[in-house]
Amino acid sequence: MIKQLVNYLRLHFPRLYFGMVGAYEKLTSGKPTIYIFDNCGGSFKEYIANHTMDQKLEILKNNLDEYSNHTVDVLFKRLLNYPERKYGLRIVPDDSFIIGGMLYEEKPETRKKVKHELRKISRNIKFPRNSMDPSVFYFDHGLIYLPVTIKEYLYNTDFIDLGAYFGDSALALTKYNYRKIYSVEFSKKAIENYRLWMKINNISPDKFEIIEAAMSASDDNPPIYLSGNDYSLYSDLRCEEKEARIKIKQRSLDSIVEQYHIQPKFIKADIEGYVLECMKGGETTLKKHRPVLSLAIYHNPYEFFETKPFLENLLDDYTFIIRKMAVKPLGLRSHAETMLMAYPNELKKY
Numbered sequence: 121m122i123k124q125l126v127n128y129l130r131l132h133f134p135r136l137y138f139g140m141v142g143a144y145e146k147l148t149s150g151k152p153t154i155y156i157f158d159n160c161g162g163s164f165k166e167y168i169a170n171h172t173m174d175q176k177l178e179i180l181k182n183n184l185d186e187y188s189n190h191t192v193d194v195l196f197k198r199l200l201n202y203p204e205r206k207y208g209l210r211i212v213p214d215d216s217f218i219i220g221g222m223l224y225e226e227k228p229e230t231r232k233k234v235k236h237e238l239r240k241i242s243r244n245i246k247f248p249r250n251s252m253d254p255s256v257f258y259f260d261h262g263l264i265y266l267p268v269t270i271k272e273y274l275y276n277t278d279f280i281d282l283g284a285y286f287g288d289s290a291l292a293l294t295k296y297n298y299r300k301i302y303s304v305e306f307s308k309k310a311i312e313n314y315r316l317w318m319k320i321n322n323i324s325p326d327k328f329e330i331i332e333a334a335m336s337a338s339d340d341n342p343p344i345y346l347s348g349n350d351y352s353l354y355s356d357l358r359c360e361e362k363e364a365r366i367k368i369k370q371r372s373l374d375s376i377v378e379q380y381h382i383q384p385k386f387i388k389a390d391i392e393g394y395v396l397e398c399m400k401g402g403e404t405t406l407k408k409h410r411p412v413l414s415l416a417i418y419h420n421p422y423e424f425f426e427t428k429p430f431l432e433n434l435l436d437d438y439t440f441i442i443r444k445m446a447v448k449p450l451g452l453r454s455h456a457e458t459m460l461m462a463y464p465n466e467l468k469k470y
Contacts, residue, residue, distance in 0.1 A: 154218075154454045158204035161393035161420035165204055168421070179429050187224075188442040191458075194220035195424075195444065198454045205452070218449050231447045234258050245291050246320050248313070255445035255457040257292045261388045261414040262443055262461040270412060270467045271296065277385035278302065282335055282373075282398060283416075287314035289388055290328055291321055302382055304331045306368045329380065335394050336370035337401040343367050373402030377409075384409050390416035396427045399434075406435060410464040417442075418458040428460055437465045 156164055177196065181189045197220035224230060234254050241257050255261065263271055275297045281289045284303035293301065305311050311330055318328060334344055345367055377384060384405065389395050395415050399406070406413075413431070417423040428440055439462065446457035 153451050154198075154202050154449065155207075155452060156199055156202050156204045156455060157419055157452055158206050162422055163204060163206075164199045164421045164424075167425070168200060171425075176425050180425055182429075183432070183440065185441055188440070191223060191442050191444055194223055195455050195458060196220075198449075202454060218454070222449070223444055225444055225447055226449050234447050247288065247291065247317065248286060251286065251288060253288065253457075254447050255459070256288045259443070259445040259459075260292060260295075261289065261390075262441075262445065262459045263293075263296070263386075263412075263414070265441060265443060265461060266412070266463060267468060269469075270463055273467055274298070274386050274412065278382050280304070280373075280377075280382065280384045280387040280411075282387065282389035283391040284314055284330065285310055287317045287328075290314070290318065290323070294323065296386075298327070298386075300327055300329065302329045302331060302376070302380060302384075304333055304335060304371075304376065306332060306334045306366075308332075308366075331371075331376060331380070332368075333371040333376070334368045335389070335391050335398040335401070336372060337397040338372050339370065339375045341370045343369050373398055374404045375401075377402075377405045384411045386412045386414070388414040393419035393423060395419075395423045396430065399427060399430060403434060406431070410435070410466075412464075412467070413460070413462040415460045415462075416458070417460045418456050424458070428462075431460075431462060435462070435464075438462050439465055 158164065173196075177192065181192055184192070198218075201219050218226070237258055238252050238254065242252060245257070258264070263274075276299045279293060279296075279298040279301040281293075281301055281303040284290065284305035287303070290301050290303055303314065305314065311332060314330060318325075373387075376382070387402075389398055391398060395417060399415070405411075415423075415427060417427050428442070431438070432440065441461045442458065443461065444455070444458045446453035
């Protein structure tokens with residue numbers, strides 16, 4: 121009876137439920153935090169409450185490898201049970217107990233290995249202090265998981281970097297010897313720093329092209345107003361960010377590829393909740409060039425549950441995998457840095 125009441129409160133009165141949980145944790149624990157993104161395009165809990173999740177999960181997990189399915193199961197438990205950011209709770213048990221258990225990427229021995237490798241990488245790449253993200257510099261946006269033949273195929277080809285930040289992806293991916301990387305970013309400050317860090321690292325200007333735009337499903341969508349006060353950590357979907365708004369033109373992936381005559385073999389997108397819309401605006405590119413994809417799907421439920429089914433319906437004979445590339449599951453990193461990787465199966469024979 122008590123368990124049924126608790127579940128009823130969690131599903132139908134989440135604010136009351138998590139308020140009670142928070143009060144209890146404050147009295148008994150005082151440990152660090154775990155919470156869920158809810159300010160980047162939609163509430164996971166509202167989405168879960170309003171959809172038939174058994175069906176959604178079945179479609180998402182269809183044709184995934186065993187570890188991808190395990191990752192989805194673990195993350196879904198966290199999305200279901202941890203409070204969203206809007207509840208203001210910052211109290212959870214430490215990482216000796218994490219709902220769903222620890223993924224391989226989160227285990228202490230993995231974190232130790234990643235830390236050691238990042239220390240070695242930092243000797244060769246100059247970057248802003250505290251900006252060496254494991255998902256970028258260790259996991260290479262998921263390329264580390266792909267067969268060697270696919271990584272070799274990418275050498276000396278065109279890369280597209282959607283959500284360029286300060287150029288961290290452009291720097292980390294130099295090991296793949298891309299012909300040129302086309303980096304899309306809306307923040308003027310981020311673009312300025314991108315150019316600076318590429319220069320500091322002696323990356324020739326003919327190796328990269330910076331495109332100032334926000335990604336969308338269509339060029340016909342009206343301009344949007346985004347925060348230009350910081351790097352690309354803010355977007356129109358982060359509803360509480362209202363200061364320093366700047367007007368940004370929306371561009372589709374197809375129109376950018378056509379204008380710049382790009383032949384993309386690898387596309388990375390971490391664009392603060394717009395990945396699904398971006399893929400809808402890139403159907404021609406995806407079908408024609410059949411690139412390897414690395415897509416951040418953790419910002420909102422539409423990215424997480426609907427991007428892979430959309431691409432699976434669009435693209436024939438592709439392999440999909442899902443991996444979480446944040447190595448410590450505290451704060452929003454309980455589900456952050458979750459990437460959908462995809463590649464055409466003909467590359468297995470390359």
